[in-house]
Amino acid sequence: MDIKSVCLSVIKMPLKQPFMTHLGSVTDREAIIVEVEDRNGIAGYGEGVAFTSPWYTEETVQTSFHMLKDFLIPLLKEKGISHPDEAFALFSSVRRNHMAKASLETALWDLHAKREGISLSKIIGGTMSAIPAGVVVGNPNLAEVLKQIESYLEQGFKRVKVKISPDADFQLISGIRKQFPDLPLMADANSAYSLRDVDRLKALDEFGLLMIEQPLGFDDIIDHAKLQEKIKTPICLDESIVTFEDARKAVELGSCGVINIKLGRVGGLNEAKRIHDYCHSKGIPVWAGGMIEFGISRAHNIAIASLPGFMIPGDISGSDRYWEQDIIQPEIKVENGMINVPGSPGIGVELNRKRMKEVTVIEERFVL
Ligand code: OSB
Ligand code: MG
Numbered sequence: 001m002d003i004k005s006v007c008l009s010v011i012k013m014p015l016k017q018p019f020m021t022h023l024g025s026v027t028d029r030e031a032i033i034v035e036v037e038d039r040n041g042i043a044g045y046g047e048g049v050a051f052t053s054p055w056y057t058e059e060t061v062q063t064s065f066h067m068l069k070d071f072l073i074p075l076l077k078e079k080g081i082s083h084p085d086e087a088f089a090l091f092s093s094v095r096r097n098h099m100a101k102a103s104l105e106t107a108l109w110d111l112h113a114k115r116e117g118i119s120l121s122k123i124i125g126g127t128m129s130a131i132p133a134g135v136v137v138g139n140p141n142l143a144e145v146l147k148q149i150e151s152y153l154e155q156g157f158k159r160v161k162v163k164i165s166p167d168a169d170f171q172l173i174s175g176i177r178k179q180f181p182d183l184p185l186m187a188d189a190n191s192a193y194s195l196r197d198v199d200r201l202k203a204l205d206e207f208g209l210l211m212i213e214q215p216l217g218f219d220d221i222i223d224h225a226k227l228q229e230k231i232k233t234p235i236c237l238d239e240s241i242v243t244f245e246d247a248r249k250a251v252e253l254g255s256c257g258v259i260n261i262k263l264g265r266v267g268g269l270n271e272a273k274r275i276h277d278y279c280h281s282k283g284i285p286v287w288a289g290g291m292i293e294f295g296i297s298r299a300h301n302i303a304i305a306s307l308p309g310f311m312i313p314g315d316i317s318g319s320d321r322y323w324e325q326d327i328i329q330p331e332i333k334v335e336n337g338m339i340n341v342p343g344s345p346g347i348g349v350e351l352n353r354k355r356m357k358e359v360t361v362i363e364e365r366f367v368l
Contacts, residue, residue: 001081001108001115003368006073007035010061010362011294015322019138019292022165022192023055026138030061031294032068033327033356034107044111045351047297048103049264056190056291057218057239057265059099067100069364076104077368084108088270098242098267105268106300114346119303121341124273126306129341133334134159134313135321136188136290140168142175149180156337159184159210159313165192166200173207184313188213191239195223202231210312211236211258221246224255234258238289242266247275251282258312260289263300272304280309290315295328299347302332306341327355 010032018027032048048068050059071094081087087105094101113120121128135157137148149160164172164187176185186209193201193215201215211234216223218239228235234257241247242265250256259279261272279286288305291297298316305314318334319326326332328349332339342348 001083001111002038003036003076003080004039005037005365005367006076006104007037007363007365008065008068009033009035009356009360010065011327011356011359012361013323013359015292016324019322020140021138021163021190022167023190026051026292029292029294029322031297032061032064032103033294033296033351034068034103035351036104036107036111038111038115042111042114044107044109044114044346045296046103046105046107046110047294047300048099049291049293049297050099057099059097063097064100064103067094067097068104069366072100072104073366081108084112085270088268091267096242099264102264102266102268105270106263109269110300110346117345119341119343119345120300120347121303121306124269124303124307126303126341127308128306130338131302131305131310131316131341132158132313133317133337133339134161134315135317136161136163136315138163140165140172142172145172145176146179149176149183153180153183155334157317157334158337159186161186161188161213161315163187164189166197169200170203173204173209177207184210186210186213186236188238189215191216191218195226198227198230201227205232209233213260214238214240221250221253221255224250225253228254228256236260238262241275244271244274244278247278251279251284257284259284259286261286261304262289262291263304264291264297265289269300269304273307276304276307276309285309285311287312288314288316290317292322294323295319295326295332295349296347298332299328299342299349302339302341303347325355327352327359
């Protein structure tokens with residue numbers, strides 16, 4: 001692909017409001033912006049979505065930086081690739097570290113699409129020109145949640161997700177349902193329960209949730225299959241699905257009826273597309289998960305969410321959901337609950353260099 005250089009920028013920005021789960025709060029977000037440039041000066045962008053600490057998966061900003069600098073970029077330099085399809089296999093000599101791999105792989109996809117003069121959505125087979133926006137309310141307080149949902153519905157959001165745990169589940173969901181009986185609503189537990197909580201989870205069946213996301217262990221697919229036999233609400237797996245093989249096994253076991261696809265969690269676009277294609281062929285709906293991300297990752301999410309199997313609105317909101325000012329231009333906007341899929345080459349957004357300067361804490365450039 002004629003790559004001349006790779007630039008890594010660690011950025012840091014406060015969220016407008018802290019995002020809370022039972023695992024902790026996110027108040028500041030760090031991420032790695034990856035920029036690959038070819039010999040014609042065309043640039044592709046990716047975003048490393050690991051958090052500062054390993055609360056969601058085992059990766060962190062620092063481990064991602066280390067993997068990129070000491071293993072992944074050197075692999076690209078030594079062996080080279082002629083198509084982004086080859087990156088996943090090239091990186092397979094490094095075990096896991098999916099978010100680090102995805103940040104570079106997605107940048108290569110953006111670059112490839114730009115070189116072809118085609119949008120990333122088109123090049124991967126996207127069929128939608130606009131996608132429905134969904135939003136996550138990261139707060140356990142019922143009054144606050146109701147207020148936020150009200151405002152998101154005014155903005156046209158098509159689907160709302162709330163975080164639940166044994167400390168905030170039945171009363172929270174029942175309170176939301178009282179005020180919003182027809183709202184497409186789902187709950188994400190981020191592994192807050194165990195099989196001992198079957199009755200608690202079964203009690204949520206009456207609320208007609210679209211799904212319950214990752215109720216049990218972050219690495220489990222066996223107990224989820226047992227739970228799914230006992231509850232009506234479809235289970236959606238997030239944390240447990242980190243490879244195509246995980247998705248196949250979970251579907252075969254009946255561990256879930258829905259899968260949340262995150263490019264970072266599964267190691268990039270190639271693997272995400274394979275999971276999508278498999279689920280689509282099996283009639284398992286998928287949707288695009290969120291990582292409290294900046295605009296580069298959002299833009300990649302929009303491209304993947306334009307594939308035909310993405311039948312449920314994802315955790316894809318606008319740039320203004322978390323940021324006073326995003327690092328891209330134009331920023332991502334939700335209009336009447338929809339987000340436009342850019343038709344311009346690649347991911348269809350540029351880095352806002354002025355904003356990048358304000359938020360960059362470390363920058364390192366590698367010449368290939
Ligand atoms: O479990 O889906 C999750 C955010 C960070 C880490 C994990 C998760 C989330 C979200 C999405 O719920 C929030 C968003 O990006 O809007
Ligand atoms: Mg989740």
